[in-house]
Amino acid sequence: MKIPIIPVIALAAITFAVYHVMTSQGPTSQAEPPIEPARSPYASKLAGAGIVESRTENIEIAAEVSGVVSELLVSEGEIIDAGQLLLKLDARDVQAELNIHESGLKNVLAQYQRLERMPRAEEVPPAKADVTEAEAEVRQAKDAYERQQKLNREKIGTDEELIAARSQLEVAEAKLDKAKADYQLVIAGTWEEDLLVTESQVEQMRAEIKKTQTELARHEVRAPTSGFLSENNEKKSVWEVLQINRRPGEYVGTPSVEAIIILADAGPRRIRVDIDEHDLPRFEPNQPAIAFPRGDGKTSYPLKFVRVEPYVVPKRSLTGDNADRVDTRVLQVIYEFEKSNSKIYVGQQMDVYIELSEKPDK
Structure with missing residues (x-):
């Protein structure tokens, strides 16, 4: 008796397919995320993306005259006083x-x-x-x-x-x-x-x-003589060097394409939070807020409300989320970190949650 080969092969293929489907329908194990995402401690909240900044924002230092840098007197991260000499430009002709x-x-x-x-x-x-x-x-x-x-x-x-x-x-x-x-x-x-x-x-x-x-002094670049104005109207004049973009031997033009040196107030850091225009009806200025750094959902920083900049602007700070809207406008709210921390850097992006006084209507 001759056995038909093709029907046998077809039957075997069907049997394998049924077995594979039955065994692959089991529950899949869900992988743990490599980094624990930030979780809001508030039951009712507003969320926004924030950028860390100084109280004076960034001070971009420029030179009054063009020339070649002859001497650099500060370094990144250094704390300096008001009016301190930052760098010198070549001024041998003026000295003569x-x-x-x-x-x-x-x-x-x-x-x-x-x-x-x-x-x-x-x-x-x-x-x-x-x-x-x-x-x-x-x-x-x-x-x-x-x-x-x-x-x-x-x-x-x-x-x-x-x-x-x-x-x-x-x-x-x-x-x-x-x-x-x-x-x-x-x-x-x-x-x-x-x-x-x-x-x-x-x-x-x-x-x-x-x-x-006077011309010789214009070849010297110094830190501003007045800084952040405190609540007591006392001018705080301590600066931190954030970035240096010119080294000895490099040319400085006027006007410069980029800042020679970027300074910031060395006091407590602040964070500029973008509140989506769709969330503005629920926003309350003096409610508690908390910030989480990106990549560390376990570390949080309590925030203190400072002010609202009452001018809604196009959204510029993107979170990278697929649901992130780019065709919207935001209200920028300034908060201050209640506790100073050396691990907070100017320009760092954080997730911010603001507590609502009552749950929004469903």
């Missing part, structure tokens, strides 16, 4: 100009002091001696002229000799007048107008130095 102006000021000051102290005690005796010498020459020339007149009356001298003697007397008298004038000039001291002109030159040189010093 300042040196020139300072030398010029010393020269003008020396000239002013010289004019102010005139006459010198050593200059008076020579001037007085010139007067005495000129007076003696006048007497000598006068005697010679009188003798020549007497000779001419006695018909002994000539008219040419008389004229020459009179000319010598006039020259001697002129020298005497000049010597007396020089003497009076010496003892009179400096002319007041000369002092005023020199004093004006001193002020001009000082203004040039001040201008160059």
Whole structure:
């Protein structure tokens, strides 16, 4: 008897299929998530995504002038004071100009002091001696002229000799007048107008130095001098260096494409929470809130309400969830961490839950 092969194979295939279906219908074991998701401690809640920020938000430091960084004086994570020097730009040309102006000021000051102290005690005796010498020459020339007149009356001298003697007397008298004038000039001291002109030159040189010093200071990048305004209206001026984008030898332009250094207030951190516009009717500002860092559902941070920024903006912070809406607008609410923690970083994203005073209507 011949056995049909094809029907036997078909029957075996059907039997295997039925067996496979029956054995694969058992309950499947559900795998545990690698990271425990955050769970809200509130029975009735609002959820939102939050970004950690400082109380002053990020302060993007820029330079007033362009140049090459010559010296970097801070590092990331460092706590600095208000007005502290952050970095220096190459300013050798400005420093050389300042040196020139300072030398010029010393020269003008020396000239002013010289004019102010005139006459010198050593200059008076020579001037007085010139007067005495000129007076003696006048007497000598006068005697010679009188003798020549007497000779001419006695018909002994000539008219040419008389004229020459009179000319010598006039020259001697002129020298005497000049010597007396020089003497009076010496003892009179400096002319007041000369002092005023020199004093004006001193002020001009000082203004040039001040201008160059200001230009030199513009090549130094410093931390802001005033920071977060506290509730007592006291300015807190302690900063933390978050990021440095320029190193020695790199060029800094004006305006810069990116911030040279990013600073933030070193006080307690805050978190900016996006509340979906669809949840705004249920939102209450002063309700308790709690934040969970991404990747750690067991660690929570209690939050304290600070303020609402009353301007609804397009949503920019995305959670990565498949159900995350990108065509919506959000209200940004600022909370502050009740306890400071070194593990909280500016720019970190967290899941935030806000308690509702009563359960929403179903």
